[in-house]
Amino acid sequence: MSKEQKKPKISERRKFFTLLAQNAGLGVMGGLLWAGYAEKAKSSPLTLRPPAALKEDDFLKTCIKCGLCSEACYNRPGNIDKETGKQRPATLKMAKAEDDVTIGTPFFKPRDIPCYMCDDIPCVPVCPTGALDLTSVTNKKDHKPDPKMMDMGLAVVDTNSCIAFWGIQCDACYRACPLMDVAIKLEYDRNERTGKHAFLKPVVNMNACTGCGLCEHACVTEKAAIFVLPREIALGRPGAHYVKGWDKKDQERIKSRVNKDVTTHDKRSEQKPQDYLNMGVEY
Numbered sequence: 509m510s511k512e513q514k515k516p517k518i519s520e521r522r523k524f525f526t527l528l529a530q531n532a533g534l535g536v537m538g539g540l541l542w543a544g545y546a547e548k549a550k551s552s553p554l555t556l557r558p559p560a561a562l563k564e565d566d567f568l569k570t571c572i573k574c575g576l577c578s579e580a581c582y583n584r585p586g587n588i589d590k591e592t593g594k595q596r597p598a599t600l601k602m603a604k605a606e607d608d609v610t611i612g613t614p615f616f617k618p619r620d621i622p623c624y625m626c627d628d629i630p631c632v633p634v635c636p637t638g639a640l641d642l643t644s645v646t647n648k649k650d651h652k653p654d655p656k657m658m659d660m661g662l663a664v665v666d667t668n669s670c671i672a673f674w675g676i677q678c679d680a681c682y683r684a685c686p687l688m689d690v691a692i693k694l695e696y697d698r699n700e701r702t703g704k705h706a707f708l709k710p711v712v713n714m715n716a717c718t719g720c721g722l723c724e725h726a727c728v729t730e731k732a733a734i735f736v737l738p739r740e741i742a743l744g745r746p747g748a749h750y751v752k753g754w755d756k757k758d759q760e761r762i763k764s765r766v767n768k769d770v771t772t773h774d775k776r777s778e779q780k781p782q783d784y785l786n787m788g789v790e791y
């Protein structure tokens with residue numbers, strides 16, 4: 509066979525390159541679609557997980573998306589509508605593609621359906637993997653589940669939209685709280701504008717609030733003026749470089765720190781943090 513015969517004809521070559529380009533285009537499009545899907549598969553940082561869930565990273569590694577927690581929540585005895593005698597929807601939902609949550613994982617939205625802080629916390633012991641950690645909600649004294657130990661998030665009051673902060677009497681969230689006067693209190697304050705009325709402001713105790721969201725569910729404003737956020741979102745973080753002088757653990761923590769990230773070298777960068785924190789340094 510001659511060299512001429514081995515060469516594909518111009519039209520065949522064109523077809524070949526067209527097909528190649530088409531396939532490459534499809535590959536790129538597929539990649540883009542997958543990237544979009546993967547992005548969507550990530551949970552919003554505002555996602556609220558079931559009671560006793562591990563920290564988000566560990567939870568995602570451990571949860572096998574079996575849905576047993578959601579099923580237990582649905583089947584809990586208190587979940588029957590007294591009027592119709594029918595089972596109500598569960599607090600815990602398994603995320604679908606349209607939810608802003610990793611697909612197939614359990615979550616809840618208190619404004620729709622809050623957690624009712626069931627005495628026996630039935631959603632937790634059914635978890636087969638420990639993604640919901642029963643020990644974190646078990647009272648050490650009587651070895652029984654203790655709903656007060658739940659930590660799904662922290663209720664935060666938007667003082668701009670809470671009408672109690674305007675001076676209008678409202679205690680819907682306070683009354684809805686299963687830990688009334690412990691997790692949420694009403695604080696009296698004089699209304700300087702009128703001089704004769706009092707404010708009754710809801711104030712959340714961050715050490716007692718479980719994040720059940722019964723307050724958010726009960727809030728009377730159009731968009732809830734009290735709402736539950738994951739703790740790490742609701743609370744600020746001081747930053748690892750702040751050290752409590754009175755805390756031995758903190759003191760130990762900075763001893764082990766070396767200036768790994770420092771790229772310039774001067775008198776100061778030769779010091780360890782406790783050198784200039786505790787003794788001062790000359791510049």
Ligand code: SF4
Pocket residue numbers: 558559580581582584599600622623624625626629630631632
């Ligand atoms: S404790 Fe909350 S999430 Fe668990 S079963 Fe009861 S209502 Fe559902």
Ligand code: SF4
Pocket residue numbers: 570571572573574575576577578613614634635636637638639640
């Ligand atoms: S029961 Fe446990 S493993 Fe199953 S979906 Fe719920 S959290 Fe995930």
Ligand code: SF4
Pocket residue numbers: 662663684685686687691692712716717718719720721722723724736
């Ligand atoms: S989320 Fe609201 S109702 Fe639940 S414990 Fe906290 S303050 Fe009370």
